[in-house]
Amino acid sequence: MTHRFPIKEIATQSGLSTATVDRVLNERSHVSPQTHRRVKDAIEELTRQESQLAAKGRRFFIDVVAEAPQRFTRQIQQATEAVLPDFKPAALRPRFTFAETMSAAETAAIVNRIHRRGSQGLCLKARNTGETREAVRRLKNKGIPVVTLFTDIPDTQQLAYVGLNNERAGRTAAYLMLKLLKDDDRTILTTLSQHSFQGEEDRFRAFRSELLRVRPELELIDASGGGGLSPATALEVRDKLQGITDIAGVYSMGGGNLAILRTLEASGIDPGVFIAHDLDEDNLDLLRAEKLSLVLYHDLRADMRLAVRHLLAFHGVGEPPRWSESDIHVVTPLNVPRDP
Missing domain, CATH: 3.40.50.2300 (Response regulator)
Incomplete structure (x- = not known):
């Protein structure tokens, strides 16, 4: 697996230990396919975020977790990475965890992993279940803010909801x-x-x-x-x-x-x-x-920009948005935008 990044950076991006990343990169035994996937994804994310790696400002790791079909999670990732330069000199490092289906237990396990390794914030699109609500509450109690995306999870004291009404x-x-x-x-x-x-x-x-x-x-x-x-x-x-x-x-x-x-x-x-x-x-x-x-x-770039603004404001960088509700655009076959 070729790369040009320090093992520590890959470990931080993937949420794995440096020893685990080293085993993957050197093709040692006893490494699961899921771990291989996480390291590969982390290297791809780092490649796309090289301008953020070089930024001199304060660094923020933000997790983006979503249960959705790949056609939609690709859009979430593209929208998130497109708005990163808007927040310079802050250096934003998003870490993505996507799946087309997640059980309540799987979603809670991902959120709990973020709780253990730490994060400056979580953007979350997930089902409203008791296990997910409890996991989000634990993040909040640890001081990790949560912004729910596109579908809300009430009664969790999340920082904000961003998306359509x-x-x-x-x-x-x-x-x-x-x-x-x-x-x-x-x-x-x-x-x-x-x-x-x-x-x-x-x-x-x-x-x-x-x-x-x-x-x-x-x-x-x-x-x-x-x-x-x-x-x-x-x-x-x-x-x-x-x-x-x-x-x-x-x-x-x-x-x-x-x-x-x-x-x-x-x-x-x-x-x-x-x-x-x-x-x-x-x-x-x-x-x-x-x-x-x-x-x-609704404009996903605008949504992700609002979500990041909420998280940065929580950490004392800038002011939080006054309004987090997306505008509803009606698109017909006659007004399809060139670059949605």
């Missing part, structure tokens, strides 16, 4: 859906990655409440639980389509939209309205192909 996003989706539906439309499909993501659950409840307030005759079919991953999402949708011959509209809060569309197509269903979230690669392609009616989008 998800209730407002759900109501916005309902408003737009109602404008686009025909008078004789009757059935709407909704999908979340997991109901235990507080943000998606808030979107769902607000969407359902507003939609049925105006059109109480509408039937909502919920096909949630696929984690935003294509195979699992397709299975959830296929299961809920049993006996259904028509879907007028789809509100997808958790992704996997290509799989949703293919599953509907296989059942001979062509929804007239499809509202989704986020401008990942799949959604950009689907917008350009006019397979999605519109996407609700």
Whole structure:
């Protein structure tokens, strides 16, 4: 494994001991594939962050942990690294831990590892579970601030929440859906990655409440639980389509939209309205192909800039943002941004 960084820097970036990093680099035995992966990822992160390594200002290690499909975690990483120069002379060193699925125990174990090794702050996108809440509280008690990203984890005394007002996003989706539906439309499909993501659950409840307030005759079919991953999402949708011959509209809060569309197509269903979230690669392609009616989008770079500002202000560097709520942008096939 080639590199040009001191072992100590790799160890700090990966959260491993220098002895473990040395065993990996020298290809010694008794090293797990997961440890190899962490060292490789750390070297790649250091390569991208070389300007931060050379910075002379105060150094801050910030952990970014997220459970999400790779298409979204790639965007989180790119957005985080893009805003690092904005905070010079401070030298920001983000450390990323991503997985497409994490159990409550796995999430808590990652947060507890950060508790043991230390950090200047954690940006966390995770499910709202008792184990995660307890782990976040322990970080706070140790003086490590936590900013929840995109989906909140209430009752943990976290420093801030950064992202969409998800209730407002759900109501916005309902408003737009109602404008686009025909008078004789009757059935709407909704999908979340997991109901235990507080943000998606808030979107769902607000969407359902507003939609049925105006059109109480509408039937909502919920096909949630696929984690935003294509195979699992397709299975959830296929299961809920049993006996259904028509879907007028789809509100997808958790992704996997290509799989949703293919599953509907296989059942001979062509929804007239499809509202989704986020401008990942799949959604950009689907917008350009006019397979999605519109996407609700928030600027991830702006979000990560706000999250970092909160963490630095906690450590006495600058002022905290007065406002941490993302603007809701509505993107259609006719106004797809060049550089989302």
